[in-house]
Amino acid sequence: MSFSRNLAELFTPLCSSKCFSLYTRISISMAMMLIPMTIQTLFKGQKIIATIYTFILALTLLSICSNLKRVLRVLTLILIFIVIGFIVIAISKFLGYPTPTLKELILSSVNLVTLFLSISLFFQWTSLRELRWILTKMGMSRLANLTTATLAFLPLLLNNYIEAYIAILMKFGKRKVYKAVNSLIIHTTMIANDVAQAIYLYGLPQTPRVKVERPKLLEVLLIATIVILAMFLIIVAP
Amino acid sequence: MLQKGYDARKPIVKVKGLWLRYRVSMQGDWVLRSLDFEVEDRETVLVIGASGSGKTSLIRALTGVAQAVFGAEVQGEIELCFKKLKELSTHDIQKCVQVVNQDPYTHFLEPVPLDDMLSYAEKFYGNEAEEIVEKVVKLLDIEDIVNRPVITLSGGQLKRITIAKALIPNPTILIFDEPLMWLDDVNGVEMFKAILKILNDMGKTIIIMEHRFLHLLNFVNSMYKLMQGTLAKVDKSDVTKLVRQNFRRVVEGIQALKTSQSNSYREVLRLDNVWFKYGKEQWVLRDLNLKVYQGDTVVIYGSNGAGKSTLLRIIAGVLKPTKGSVKRFSKVMYIPQIPYLFLTEESIKKEIKELCNNRKVREDCFSRCSELLNRFGYDDLDRLPLHLSWGQVTRLATLLSINTINRDGLILLDEPFTGSTYLEAIALAETLRMFTEVAKIIVLSSRDYISLFPKARVYMLSNGVLSPLAYRDAHMFDKAAYRLMPP
Known part of the structure; x- marks a missing residue:
């Protein structure tokens, strides 16, 4: 439950109004997503300092907004995938297939984690209203509507899913815990009915009127510092 | 506590020969069978009935949800706000009637209720949306919870916010499906009573479906019982007497155990x-x-x-x-x-x-x-x-x-x-x-x-x-x- 709730809250806007202006929030989180992707694509297995810099920066920004302990706990999910990757590579090496070096592996994993943190930063910093506004401005109003309906219920579903898992674990024991899938299907069907009902009764939300303030000088400086420092480290540092 | 100056007026809800059954039971039972009833303007009506008796289906039929969302077969005539349901657009329905459902978690299309309410209000009021939302938030005293994500709120807290959302379009009719479900005695039930009083003063027509109805008897003008798909008018004093007798019998039974x-x-x-x-x-x-x-x-x-x-x-x-x-x-x-x-x-x-x-x-x-x-x-x-x-x-x-x-x-x-x-x-x-x-x-x-x-x-x-x-x-x-x- 804690894990599920933490995971759900990682994608729930928690303090969008308390943080920076919308432009700043989008710019920083986008930059934070692009930096690890650039390093991974163009400098695979290199740029240790730039990789560590973006990782620490992502953690720092998230800890300002959210609970760092919770963020780290949720990282266990992504660590599972990383461990699976390591195992697959170990088996490949054992079978004599070409494999990346240990340095490459570690740096790729850190980049992956940074990317995950940056995506979660984007969702925590951008409310659904703002996201919808952005998509509508980009001429994707239909996608904006679909995103609204889906994302609004995602945290709620994640929250309920673990509850169903525990209820069924206690009902049938470990051997038949897979039956939780059935109750989840039943529950999701009901939620789908309710969503349809809510959309019918309230209609899909209108294109929101979002207050877009110009970023303050300090915010511009912050964005510039983050990007310039990252570029400097990518170009100059090893 | 009843509506001030309530007397017989034109029926704002008119139902004649209403039948309803769901797709899954097309071969079988009708959930609602030839329902006839009218609700006067500014009247507060309570509908009681065992669980599964069709109360929620009646609400679905009244708002058109049964046909549009659940694909139910609905026969008969429904009039809301002096117009036939079929003639009303979705916007007209929203202005005429608002429903507060059993499960409050599914009322919100955004993760934070305040954002959701603002989006909804913008549809009706444009630039004045914020002002209107602020008003209903204050009216229901939910300032401290309305800005928190839905998943962090309890069912009871969310119910209060749901009622606030329903008030945004200033509807003529409000329908409550088990409004007291999950609500505690002091903050919940008392709060709902206070809201009913406010709504009564505002001259709203209210339809309530509720199991814990004894709390609400002083607030309703008339009472119906839904049983086996049919609706019958019940005398309020009879209900009080009957429940009191049953309670005494049961409580005595419990104490004798x-x-x-x-x-x-x-x-x-x-x-x-x-x-x-x-x-x-x-x-x-x-x-x-x-x-x-x-x-x-x-x-x-x-x-x-x-x-x-x-x-x-x-x-x-x-x-x-x-x-x-x-x-x-x-x-x-x-x-x-x-x-x-x-x-x-x-x-x-x-x-x-x-x-x-x-x-x-x-x-x-x-x-x-x-x-x-x-x-x-x-x-x-x-x-x-x-x-x-x-x-x-x-x-x-x-x-x-x-x-x-x-x-x-x-x-x-x-x-x-x-x-x-x-x-x-x-x-x-x-x-x-x-x-x-x-x-x-x-x-x-x-x-x-x-x-x-x-x-x-x-x-x-x-x-x-x-x-x-x-x-x-x-x-x-x-x-x-x-x-x-x-x-």
């Missing part, structure tokens, strides 16, 4: 110095200590958001305490507040079979369970549980678990009387008490039901602290609280 609190010293659960908080938030639970023995009944009473469901989740193992320890010494069954999460099979019969086979309990498990369910009106065991009402599913999950849990087991029930009529609740409580060897922890937000467990250990959860509540505790029976109790 010789079931006593367990004398067993076999411990089934122990909570030692349990503290809990979500992330950086305040402590939800503070230094909780509790021992439960075989056959014990423990009732935990508290207001909305007090942390009752959190406590049950900690006991069930869904959540881990931040500090302290939870030890379970026997099998535990957990019925969540959303009872549908407990069910896994495509029919009631299969649910019983799976549970009986899995738990390897007594040989007559299936027949005993079927018989028990039969007594509670579950005569069609091939029915898909999905098609049962909320109250029916809550009782079904409770009955299935109590019947199949080991004798020395522990059952955790989160608001087991949700969606039940008074008499259904009494019957369920009587059944729970029959299983004397099974320990039960029951979480309640309404005092109405505490009296159903006269031998239980009752605790109050308030400010994160669990304190014993003497049955004749002055706090429970002070004048203000006493007025809340049913006659």
Whole structure:
């Protein structure tokens, strides 16, 4: 439950109004997503300092907004995938297939984690209203509507899913815990009915009127510092 | 408390010869059968009826949801705000009628209620949306909770926000489907009464479907009973008399029962110095200590958001305490507040079979369970549980678990009387008490039901602290609280 709730809250806007202006929030989180992707694509297995810099920066920004302990706990999910990757590579090496070096592996994993943190930063910093506004401005109003309906219920579903898992674990024991899938299907069907009902009764939300303030000088400086420092480290540092 | 200056006016809701059945039962039963009724402008109407009697279906038919969303077959004539339903656009319906559903979690299309309300208000008021939302937020006194994500709010808190959202378009008619469900006595029920008074003063037409209707009798002009798909007008005084008689009979019956609190010293659960908080938030639970023995009944009473469901989740193992320890010494069954999460099979019969086979309990498990369910009106065991009402599913999950849990087991029930009529609740409580060897922890937000467990250990959860509540505790029976109790 804690894990599920933490995971759900990682994608729930928690303090969008308390943080920076919308432009700043989008710019920083986008930059934070692009930096690890650039390093991974163009400098695979290199740029240790730039990789560590973006990782620490992502953690720092998230800890300002959210609970760092919770963020780290949720990282266990992504660590599972990383461990699976390591195992697959170990088996490949054992079978004599070409494999990346240990340095490459570690740096790729850190980049992956940074990317995950940056995506979660984007969702925590951008409310659904703002996201919808952005998509509508980009001429994707239909996608904006679909995103609204889906994302609004995602945290709620994640929250309920673990509850169903525990209820069924206690009902049938470990051997038949897979039956939780059935109750989840039943529950999701009901939620789908309710969503349809809510959309019918309230209609899909209108294109929101979002207050877009110009970023303050300090915010511009912050964005510039983050990007310039990252570029400097990518170009100059090893 | 009734509508000021209420007298006979033009009917604002007019239903003539209404029939309704769902696609799944096209070959079979009509849920609503030739309903005729009218609601006058500014009238407050209460509709009562057993769970599964068709109250929610009636609301769906009135708003057009039954046809548009559920694909139900609807016959007959419906007029809302002096126009035929078929002639009203969705926008007209929204301006005319607003529904506050049973499950408040599904009212919001955005994760933060305030954002959702602003989006909704913008549709009607444009640039003035913020002002309107601020007004309804203040009116319902929800400033401190409206800006929190939906998943962090309790069912009761969310219900208040849902009512605020319904008020945004300033509708002529408001329909409440079990408005008191999950609401606690003081903040919830009293709050709803205050809202009813405000709505009455605003001249709204109100239709309420409610099981715990005794709290609302002073606020309604007329009352209907929905039974087997038909609607009949009921005299308010008759209802009060009837319920009072039934309550007296049942309470006397309960007190005559010789079931006593367990004398067993076999411990089934122990909570030692349990503290809990979500992330950086305040402590939800503070230094909780509790021992439960075989056959014990423990009732935990508290207001909305007090942390009752959190406590049950900690006991069930869904959540881990931040500090302290939870030890379970026997099998535990957990019925969540959303009872549908407990069910896994495509029919009631299969649910019983799976549970009986899995738990390897007594040989007559299936027949005993079927018989028990039969007594509670579950005569069609091939029915898909999905098609049962909320109250029916809550009782079904409770009955299935109590019947199949080991004798020395522990059952955790989160608001087991949700969606039940008074008499259904009494019957369920009587059944729970029959299983004397099974320990039960029951979480309640309404005092109405505490009296159903006269031998239980009752605790109050308030400010994160669990304190014993003497049955004749002055706090429970002070004048203000006493007025809340049913006659």
